[in-house]
Amino acid sequence: MNYSLLKPFLFKINPETAHNLAICALRHNLVCAPKVTEYSSLQTKVFGIDFKNPIGMAAGFDKNAACFSNLFNFGFGFVEAGTVTPKAQIGNEKPRIFRLVEDEAIINRLGFNNLGIENFLNNVAKKTKRNGIFGINIGKNKDTINAIDDYLFLLRKTYAQSNYITINISSPNTKNLRDLQKADELDLFLTAIFSEKENLKNLHNKNIPILLKIAPDLNAEEQQAIADIALKNNIDGLIIGNTTISRPESLQSKFKNETGGLSGKPLLTLSNAVLRNIYKLTKGQIPIVAAGGISSAEDAYKKIQLGASLVQIYSAFIYQGFEMVEKVKKELDELLKKDGFEKISDAIGTYKD
Ligand SMILES: Cc1cc2nc3c(=O)[nH]c(=O)nc-3n(C[C@H](O)[C@H](O)[C@H](O)COP(=O)(O)O)c2cc1C
Numbered sequence: 184m185n186y187s188l189l190k191p192f193l194f195k196i197n198p199e200t201a202h203n204l205a206i207c208a209l210r211h212n213l214v215c216a217p218k219v220t221e222y223s224s225l226q227t228k229v230f231g232i233d234f235k236n237p238i239g240m241a242a243g244f245d246k247n248a249a250c251f252s253n254l255f256n257f258g259f260g261f262v263e264a265g266t267v268t269p270k271a272q273i274g275n276e277k278p279r280i281f282r283l284v285e286d287e288a289i290i291n292r293l294g295f296n297n298l299g300i301e302n303f304l305n306n307v308a309k310k311t312k313r314n315g316i317f318g319i320n321i322g323k324n325k326d327t328i329n330a331i332d333d334y335l336f337l338l339r340k341t342y343a344q345s346n347y348i349t350i351n352i353s354s355p356n357t358k359n360l361r362d363l364q365k366a367d368e369l370d371l372f373l374t375a376i377f378s379e380k381e382n383l384k385n386l387h388n389k390n391i392p393i394l395l396k397i398a399p400d401l402n403a404e405e406q407q408a409i410a411d412i413a414l415k416n417n418i419d420g421l422i423i424g425n426t427t428i429s430r431p432e433s434l435q436s437k438f439k440n441e442t443g444g445l446s447g448k449p450l451l452t453l454s455n456a457v458l459r460n461i462y463k464l465t466k467g468q469i470p471i472v473a474a475g476g477i478s479s480a481e482d483a484y485k486k487i488q489l490g491a492s493l494v495q496i497y498s499a500f501i502y503q504g505f506e507m508v509e510k511v512k513k514e515l516d517e518l519l520k521k522d523g524f525e526k527i528s529d530a531i532g533t534y535k536d
Pocket of ligand 1: 242243244246265266289291293320354396424425426446447450474475477496497498
């Protein structure tokens with residue numbers, strides 16, 4: 184099966200059913216994968232890990248690690264599964280995913296629907312052959328009062344099972360989650376996380392990078408605080424960022440006022456502004472994974488030039504299919520050559536107004 188043939192059918196059914204069908208087809212390897220090409224210019228080392236290319240599948244697509252190993256067949260350098268929580272939870276009431284077709288965007292208010300960490304790790308254990316870097320994105324259960332307990336529990340559970348771990352405190356669909364990004368709370372939170380990481384590092388005798396995924400809706404003061412706290416805690420990386428609760432004026436779709444996080448094309452400008460600012464505030468000392476509105480090689484290249492070391496995509500796959508990964512890689516290689524960069528790492532932070 185090929186995505187361009189499937190798309191008209193998938194767009195006729197509701198987004199969540201379409202998503203579940205896609206996961207099922209991918210899990211059983213029923214979707215045609217393209218010929219995958221790797222480019223020496225795109226190979227890169229970030230937080231001590233070798234990536235064959237900087238294009239990643241963003242979190243939220245494969246919440247239960249049901250199909251991540253087959254996603255590598257589409258040419259991704261890395262795949263992030265989750266968000267997974269300690270216990271299974273059903274998430275918010277349906278409908279909770281909306282396609283804003285005119286805007287090439289999505290609004291979701293899923294609320295960390297997932298089958299819980301035990302199911303997730305069973306799936307991970309079955310797929311030991313991985314043709315790329317595998318990240319696990321962790322979050323808290325809706326009814327957990329002391330959030331840090333869930334994150335420490337999941338850190339211990341996942342540490343030996345992935346190449347990196349993302350701490351997600353930026354989903355807009357879990358009440359009060361984003362409050363963890365506030366300066367006082369964040370400092371205490373990250374101190375606890377990174378002290379546990381030291382224990383786990385010694386226990387397993389390996390260093391697993393821990394990344395923090397932040398919202399694109401932080402104001403200048405909040406961005407400054409996050410940059411300071413991230414530097415102080417020596418965090419391994421930042422993901423900038425999650426979906427936005429803002430609604431750009433340009434939105435056309437009748438779904439534009441649905442509650443939830445907006446992703447896709449209209450998120451590009453906002454997420455680029457935050458990326459650029461945080462890169463400056465952290466003086467390029469913390470590797471950044473950029474996500475938000477990427478729908479072409481030019482978009483990915485701009486994120487790299489604004490300070491990203493790696494990029495992730497989600498919404499554009501709904502509109503263009505996974506064939507897009509190989510196209511972005513090929514064109515990114517051309518863009519680098521055109522500007523005289525031998526390696527992608529040479530282009531990081533080179534953006535000039
Ligand atoms: C339907 C949907 C579900 C998502 N679920 C998660 C999630 O569980 N955890 C997470 O960290 N991000 C989640 N995201 C956010 C994406 O990982 C990404 O940060 C965001 O969509 C911006 O990238 P994009 O514009 O390329 O989609 C989700 C996004 C969408 C569209």
